[in-house]
Amino acid sequence: AQTVTQSQPEMSVQEAETVTLSCTYDTSESDYYLFWYKQPPSRQMILVIRQEAYKQQNATENRFSVNFQKAAKSFSLKISDSQLGDAAMYFCAYRSAETSYDKVIFGPGTSLSVIP
Amino acid sequence: ETGVTQTPRHLVMGMTNKKSLKCEQHLGHNAMYWYKQSAKKPLELMFVYSLEERVENNSVPSRFSPECPNSSHLFLHLHTLQPEDSALYLCASSPTSGGRETQYFGPGTRLLVL
Numbered sequence: 391a392q393t394v395t396q397s398q399p400e401m402s403v404q405e406a407e408t409v410t411l412s413c414t415y416d417t418s419e420s421d422y423y424l425f426w427y428k429q430p431p432s433r434q435m436i437l438v439i440r441q442e443a444y445k446q447q448n449a450t451e452n453r454f455s456v457n458f459q460k461a462a463k464s465f466s467l468k469i470s471d472s473q474l475g476d477a478a479m480y481f482c483a484y485r486s487a488e489t490s491y492d493k494v495i496f497g498p499g500t501s502l503s504v505i506p
Numbered sequence: 507e508t509g510v511t512q513t514p515r516h517l518v519m520g521m522t523n524k525k526s527l528k529c530e531q532h533l534g535h536n537a538m539y540w541y542k543q544s545a546k547k548p549l550e551l552m553f554v555y556s557l558e559e560r561v562e563n564n565s566v567p568s569r570f571s572p573e574c575p576n577s578s579h580l581f582l583h584l585h586t587l588q589p590e591d592s593a594l595y596l597c598a599s600s601p602t603s604g605g606r607e608t609q610y611f612g613p614g615t616r617l618l619v620l
Contacts, residue, residue, distance in 0.1 A: 394548070399546075423608070425608055427611075433613070434509075434611055434612065434613045434614075435596065435611040436611070437608055437610075440608060481548075481549070485608070493551065493554065493562065494551075494608070494609055495548075495551075496548045496549040497548060498546070498547065498548045499548070
């Protein structure tokens with residue numbers, strides 16, 4: 391069975407600085423997708439960024455980028471120029487490409503605080 | 507209204523009550539999900555429906571009973587719950603087939619069982 395681990399329960403970053411959230415996963419599959427979701431306090435969970443395992447190039451979405459190391463099964467999220475609105479729980483997630491429906495396995499989450 | 511909606515947003519119930527949570531998606535998706543989110547624990551997948559047919563049940567106690575009458579609506583019927591069932595219950599939807607698409611979440615129902 392696949393597992394997702396986030397070793398940092400809480401992190402903080404100064405506004406405008408850069409922060410990296412860690413995620414490791416375990417799987418025997420070769421084809422899968424990885425995601426970072428953001429859940430602001432009392433608000434809806436939304437997708438931040440996704441990565442296809444077959445792509446070597448790291449995904450980027452504006453201030454958010456990932457460092458995907460397939461051999462190491464590592465998938466970290468870098469947030470540049472942190473803003474107050476980035477404060478949230480961040481969940482790393484894994485989805486197999488071998489199922490016909492979207493079963494996603496989530497990590498325990500990292501709570502990010504942004505200091506003004 | 508767009509996206510995924512859930513009602514009620516907050517619910518307090520006694521252990522002998524029967525209540526239902528409702529989820530509605532306006533995205534044209536064919537798969538819907540119930541998750542349980544407890545404090546300091548990963549999201550737990552409870553049920554998966556694809557094309558209105560249950561495809562996965564992660565050993566959820568029978569006091570939770572899902573219903574998917576059509577691809578746009580999903581219910582979670584609650585009966586004789588326990589205090590440890592207090593949590594945020596999230597609904598999500600996605601296209602049926604695999605691919606780059608991912609899940610879209612509703613805002614959740616915050617449930618407190620007394």
